[in-house]
Amino acid sequence: MKVSAFRQYRALLRKDIVMELRTKEMVTSMGLYAMLVLIIYYVALSQAGQAFDVTRIAAGLLLLVVVFTSMLGLNRSLVHEQDQGQLEALLLAPVDRPIIFFAKATTNLLFLAIVEVIIVPFFLIFFVSGAVVPTGSTVAVSQSGPAWMTALALLIGSIGIAGVGTLLATMSVNTKGRDFILAVLFIPVMFPLLLVIVSALSAVLTGDAGYAQTFWKMCAIGAGYDAIMIAVAFALYEFILGV
Amino acid sequence: MSERTAAAIQVTDLVRSFGARKALDGLSFQLPAGAFLSIFGPNGAGKTTLLRILATLTAPSKGTAQVFGYDVVKDSVELRRRIGIISHNPLLYPDLSAAENLAFFADLYCLENPQARIDELLSAVELKHRRYDLVRTFSRGMTQRLSIARALLPEPDVLFLDEPYSGLDPHASDILDGLIRSVRDRYTFVMVSHDLDKGLELASDVLILARGKKVLYQQTADLDREAFRTLYRETVGLGVS
Numbered sequence: 001m002k003v004s005a006f007r008q009y010r011a012l013l014r015k016d017i018v019m020e021l022r023t024k025e026m027v028t029s030m031g032l033y034a035m036l037v038l039i040i041y042y043v044a045l046s047q048a049g050q051a052f053d054v055t056r057i058a059a060g061l062l063l064l065v066v067v068f069t070s071m072l073g074l075n076r077s078l079v080h081e082q083d084q085g086q087l088e089a090l091l092l093a094p095v096d097r098p099i100i101f102f103a104k105a106t107t108n109l110l111f112l113a114i115v116e117v118i119i120v121p122f123f124l125i126f127f128v129s130g131a132v133v134p135t136g137s138t139v140a141v142s143q144s145g146p147a148w149m150t151a152l153a154l155l156i157g158s159i160g161i162a163g164v165g166t167l168l169a170t171m172s173v174n175t176k177g178r179d180f181i182l183a184v185l186f187i188p189v190m191f192p193l194l195l196v197i198v199s200a201l202s203a204v205l206t207g208d209a210g211y212a213q214t215f216w217k218m219c220a221i222g223a224g225y226d227a228i229m230i231a232v233a234f235a236l237y238e239f240i241l242g243v
Numbered sequence: 244m245s246e247r248t249a250a251a252i253q254v255t256d257l258v259r260s261f262g263a264r265k266a267l268d269g270l271s272f273q274l275p276a277g278a279f280l281s282i283f284g285p286n287g288a289g290k291t292t293l294l295r296i297l298a299t300l301t302a303p304s305k306g307t308a309q310v311f312g313y314d315v316v317k318d319s320v321e322l323r324r325r326i327g328i329i330s331h332n333p334l335l336y337p338d339l340s341a342a343e344n345l346a347f348f349a350d351l352y353c354l355e356n357p358q359a360r361i362d363e364l365l366s367a368v369e370l371k372h373r374r375y376d377l378v379r380t381f382s383r384g385m386t387q388r389l390s391i392a393r394a395l396l397p398e399p400d401v402l403f404l405d406e407p408y409s410g411l412d413p414h415a416s417d418i419l420d421g422l423i424r425s426v427r428d429r430y431t432f433v434m435v436s437h438d439l440d441k442g443l444e445l446a447s448d449v450l451i452l453a454r455g456k457k458v459l460y461q462q463t464a465d466l467d468r469e470a471f472r473t474l475y476r477e478t479v480g481l482g483v484s
Contacts (some may be wrong), residue, residue, distance in 0.1 A: 003353045011350030019338045022377075085332035089393070091300060092334075092349040094323040 008082040008095050017110075026073050026111050034069045034119040041065075042126055054146070059201035062123055066154065069119075070112050070161045071186060073170065075179055077108050079217040080175065086123050099236040101166060104142060105230075110163035113204070116154055124150075128205055145204035147213055153215070156222040157197035160229060164189055167233035170240050172218030193229075250309075251276040251401060251431040256349040257306035259292050259455075265366065268455035269306070274448060275399075276311075278433040281442035284452035285479045288437040291405060295450070297433065298328050298403050311400050324352065325401045327394030327430075331409035333386045334393065337379035341370055341389050345396060352397040357366060365390040368422065384415025391422050402426075404434035408441060439475060444470065453478045 020026055041061055045054060081087040090100060128144060165186060172181040187194075200218035203211040259267040267289045274280050282290045295301040296308055297382040299319040308315045313322040328334070333342050342361060349357035368388040378386060387407070394402060404423075408416050420456040423432075423445065436442040443449070443463065451458040451474065456480050459471075 007353055008351050011347055015336065015339065015343075015347050018343065019336065020482075084337065085330065085334045086336055088300060088330075088332070089348070090351070091333035092298060092323055092326070094320050094326055095351055096320065136287065189255050 030069045030073045030115045035180040037065045055072050058205045059198045074165040078173040101237040105162045127231040144207045149204040153200040160193045160226040162229040193225045253309045255307050258304045260304045272460045278447045280448045281446035282435045284451045289455040318376040323425045325400045325448045328401035329407045330405040333390040362425040368392045
């Protein structure tokens with residue numbers, strides 16, 4: 001038997017996708033949760049008044065919904081490996097642990113991306129485009145940067161969230177208060193990336209003078225952070241699994 | 244017993260500590276290839292820890308363990324291709340069908356011509372007619388039979404059985420018994436069990452553990468069963484350290 005890392009990776013990926021298509025557990029719950037957060041934003045901002053420019057805080061609001069939604073997904077991504085000891089079955093197979101990490105991180109990224117594709121247009125319509133703004137709020141539509149820049153910033157953020165989040169979810173999955181533990185570990189570790197991505201998104205969404213320069217600088221820092229943290233996660237995964 | 248062949252399992256001064264508590268404390272034994280070892284002992288005696296170390300799921304704190312010459316720590320990836328485990332947990336995905344579960348594990352083991360092997364195993368465990376059904380629709384006995392197919396998929400050299408009869412009704416237990424007997428001559432077995440009768444019935448070798456230490460290791464051919472039962476009852480009385 002010749003071991004093919006790609007065949008193992010593909011099998012792990014396909015298994016998670018087939019199960020998600022059947023159960024619709026992760027994407028549905030993440031999507032619904034994200035929509036609920038958007039509704040809460042809408043209510044919270046409805047009395048902000050004339051002088052308040054939502055686009056100034058839109059980047060932060062958008063990242064907040066992405067982070068909370070991703071934490072919900074990350075928690076679930078490993079829980080269904082535990083129902084009947086499936087994680088042990090994976091660990092008993094002759095699979096290098098980093099392959100398990102990459103497969104899990106890829107599915108987490110994929111599911112998060114699907115949810116983002118659904119919620120980001122709603123977010124932009126509700127809070128940036130001015131189509132359905134809360135009563136009395138002011139928006140600055142004409143100054144927003146192109147949509148692909150928003151997508152790129154979100155992609156860099158999502159790669160980091162999925163990569164580091166998969167490692168942290170693996171660490172917390174066997175603990176008693178795993179939801180809480182994941183949040184406690186996730187936010188401090190991800191803080192630099194969150195700061196960088198919110199800056200990049202803010203530059204695009206406000207479209208202030210010189211926004212492109214700020215955007216590319218922040219994206220470069222974010223991509224560097226992703227590369228370093230994913231390399232660290234890759235190296236640590238076997239140790240975290242304990243076998 | 245027929246002539247004993249080379250060691251399938253070699254355990255030397257094995258120690259596994261969890262904090263201050265030693266789950267295994269200086270355990271040594273040697274199991275020949277083709278043997279069926281039943282491990283007995285009270286709860287907390289270290290039976291499952293031993294099985295997990297041999298299956299590369301837990302690393303020993305001290306000492307060494309080898310399975311067919313492969314060190315459980317240094318050669319873990321290579322060793323995993325040669326072992327199968329049947330546990331009271333089925334280690335299957337309930338939202339995949341029987342065939343999908345086996346195909347998934349066949350890919351993880353990179354089996355050549357997996358479809359033929361899957362067909363053969365589904366026939367052997369009498370689940371061919373349910374191959375497209377989700378595992379969550381299976382009874383406990385059917386799930387356990389599929390679990391055996393999963394364990395046999397890579398044609399392992401050693402099968403580890405961790406309380407495989409746990410939670411099975413008598414009929415399902417009989418089917419499992421028949422399946423194990425049908426492959427008894429092809430593999431080396433290590434079984435952890437609380438069921439003395441079942442364990443003795445199948446075993447060629449027995450090991451009693453208490454407080455992480457070996458109380459007895461013996462071939463069943465030389466075993467005085469009454470004396471063994473008495474010793475076992477006394478050992479269970481020792482309880483957990």
